[in-house]
Amino acid sequence: MKQTVSRRTALAGLALVFAGCAQPSNPASEDATAAYEDAEVSAIDEEILDLIEARMAIADEIGIVKAEEGLPIEVPEQEEVVLDRVAGTGEDAGADPELVRAVFRELIEMSKDVQERHVD
Structure with a gap:
């Protein structure tokens, strides 16, 4: 099981990726x-x-x-297919593919944690 801090960091990274990593150009706005x-x-x-909630339900x-x-x-093998796909998509959108990979690696780990609840 990974540390909670790692998940929070990854989710913050996800937020940055989907938010376009944008910061105000003028901090004194x-x-x-x-x-x-x-x-x-x-x-x-919120979106x-x-x-993430929908992904965990699936x-x-x-x-x-x-x-x-x-x-x-x-x-x-399936995890690598997903990671390669999202890294490529992220890179095409201007995001750092390694950051995208790291974020989705955490989402995959979260998904596996949810799935493991059903194992005897």
């Missing part, structure tokens, strides 16, 4: 602009959390099937 940007980032954060369903069929929780 007006309060109204800063508040608007904070609200936008908060809305994006990310909703997507992982739970997959865990049930794997338990019923006697399939392994870990499938390294």
Whole structure:
């Protein structure tokens, strides 16, 4: 089991990846602009959390099937396919592919943790 801090760091990284890693170009921007940007980032954060929740719900369903069929929780080949795909997609979008890989590696670990709940 990985440390909680590692997961928080990864999820923060995910938020940055999906938020475009953008920071205000002028740190001394007006309060109204800063508040608007904070609200936008908060809305994006909520969307990310909703997507993570949806991914974990699917992982739970997959865990049930794997338990019923006697399939392994870990499938390294499939994990690499996912990591390669998202790293490429992230890079095409201008994100650091290694950061994207790290974030999704954490999501995969979280998914496996959820799936393992169904193993006897």
